[in-house]
Amino acid sequence: EAQVTQNPRYLITVTGKKLTVTCSQNMNHEYMSWYRQDPGLGLRQIYYSMNVEVTDKGDVPEGYKVSRKEKRNFPLILESPSPNQTSLYFCASSSLDTTYGYTFGSGTRLTVV
């Protein structure tokens, strides 16, 4: 089944404790992206990647890191999480043919206390 897999689904952590949210896709998509979703603000893009070793900042990259060492994986790293990073996070992938849109992962609800 074609899918984007994110882990974990839920995470509660403390301020300053480094964490990684994993994302993997099995569709051989070139384009992968991370979004955060907050009430009333829609989905805001954190980082995206157009291919292996190619990453670029979205609209809200501060406090986040990403890497794209393999085509299928695109982990999101919070080196020193803060409470304002409490949010619902989605990983998404697509082919470079934008006609088909994104496939989203199931989401990761992160709480930083």
Next chain:
Amino acid sequence: GQSLEQPSEVTAVEGAIVQINCTYQTSGFYGLSWYQQHDGGAPTFLSYNALDGLEETGRFSSFLSRSDSYGYLLLQELQMKDSASYFCAVRDRTGGFKTIFGAGTRLFVKA
């Protein structure tokens, strides 16, 4: 800068037709997409318009006018299961290849 505007909420009755509008501002427009998101779920792709005109996919249609920086999603024969949030999104080539989402329109379908 880049921005998208869509109504925050729309209410309609089962069986009716509803239109959700989206206006956008972006300098490197590369296409308008629509996504549906049910409570607790992930967004799912509905449609994409790169050129002016209407695209139809079953009960859903999407329209784009690039000269007006405007598009809409049309949902026909509304069903209760269509109650969800709907997001328009623009892919922008300026400074990269970002995809920017609107804040979403919450659709309530009443019996």
